[in-house]
Amino acid sequence: MSTHSTPPLQQRVSTRLRATHGLTVTSFATLPGGHSGLTYRVETDGGNFVVKAVPEGQRAIGRHDMMRQAAILSALADTDVPVPRVVEIDPEEPAWFAMELVAGESLEPVLDNPPVRPDLAAARMVRAAEILPRLHAVDHRRIPGAGEVLSPADELRRWTRTLRAVPPELVDGGEKLLALLTDCIPEGVDPVLVHGDYRLGNIIAGGDEPVALIDWEIWSIGDPRVELGWFLVFADGTNFPGVGREVAGLPSAGDLVAAYTGTSGSGLPEMTWFDALGRLKMAAIMGHNLRRHREGRHHDPDQEKLPDTISRLIDTATELMAGKR
Template sequence: MTPTLEQRVTDRLQASHGLTVDSFAVLPGGHSGLTFRVGTLDDAGSRSEWVVKAVPEGQKSIGRHDMLRQATILTALADTDVPVPRVLEVDREEPAWFAMELVAGESLEPVLDDPAVAPDLAAARMLRAAEILPRLHAVDHRKLPGLAGDVAGPVLSPGDELARWGKTLGAVPPELVVGGAELLDALAATVPDPIAPCLVHGDYRLGNIISDGVEPVALIDWEIWSIGDPRVELGWFLVFADGTNFPGVGREVPSLPSAEELVDAYTAGGPALPDLAWFDALGRLKMAAIMGHNLRRHREGRHHDPDQEKLPATISRLIETGTALMART
């Protein structure tokens, strides 16, 4: 009989690390693969907790289920100053899984998640996240272990990113993303030249940063990391700095830093980054495309979630503000 995931994890942690599993429970909130909270005891009786991310039964490590690729980048960053969880174990037998340390702290998006974060704390965390992001972008990905060959994938230019999210937008019925095609055309007409590529997380925001008070202690959810333009990452981060971007699904948080303040924190007095308004608008198009995709799946009955019916106002707002940004460039 094929062993269950729990049995595989139990056997591997015992054999490789002398750890006895005493709890194994689903950890809610994950959107890629399966996520579990696992408790262990060592021979001295000391207890530790871990997060196990696993490929669903019957699937392989491909796309958003590619746990091996996530484990690779976390392992590669272990000796850098980028805060990431420590990887304990990787099982490459399909369906693959890996175990990493459970990092204590909060990972809450102030404008979207519950419970609400106190405004002063939310503002401080956002500024600190902007200050920390250059650490990731400064890592020399060419020297990181395990990223040779096809693991990192192709270097993505701004045009590549636009094509990627334009494809997602194009799969959504036009009536769910009114004005989206026009915003896409405006972006396509003025694609900026790329700057030096770097390692990008792909979904850098406070919801994917575990914070201890103000300080980021772990950057999590690496399923779409790539080598690309750092401004793509920064533009996406800016989308979450304004609660008015999310009417009906989010909240306005007083005192959040402005886009200008966040960019200043990122550059730390260095040279200005060109064409940031384009990347801010791209981030809004990306979010509108993702939300339109989720709303379509709900209405087609592929993933029933009545909360998706709250999205139309936010989709419209994102497209309208993205279009306004492009009109000013």
């Protein structure tokens, strides 16, 4: 069916929820802040939901592949990984799915507003590290559409491409860091299901307890240390000068790794490399966003706050890698 003959999304959602669940839509509003597809808050006479949809005219690939997101959420429904319940899936293009609206708070303590109370931020971060093994214990072989397994070398190649797509002056020192990472790529461990953007900003919490892990647009099968290294970036507000804040009492990287492994030791080899990789990834993403702003592709003056953070991430990652030698 062509997009010209497809009813508007609100009409499609309303019709499907009434036909399948006997629900009447009373409100249909855009949810701000999403970066993958279109996201809406949908209120009905029988409960509230979140609808995620492929933008009109966009191909359903990558971050816009709503069916892939719906598939992983559905696959995790019978596990102990906290995820929203999917209530409806419509594969007709442009595809969409609806999931329950989970009550709670999803805030990144070092970046988001309003600020999270320091003791609550610390407790949430430890609990997030403690429940991450539940996700990594899921049998990924039973999940359809997972794609290829990504090794540490694959991850480094991916982010090397991203970094090198940014003008070098925006990511000064990036090539030196890439060389240090390339010189000692760790051997992979048994692959697991990884969320891809695991951090408190993507975890809805009730108090200090995680109640729903959201934003599954880049899930994959890969090395668990890649996931943990990314999570560690957000445990230190000094990583984000000019754009973030320091939060007193947040757990250290060692504390979070220990919470993940359940041991007093690290229990994970080569975590320094993955900590540095996480910083490289964030620097590459921020460099890409700054480039888009300066080229006029996405005007956002706040992007001009990023250079100090990009430098800090590259410098501290380089220091970590130099310390390994």
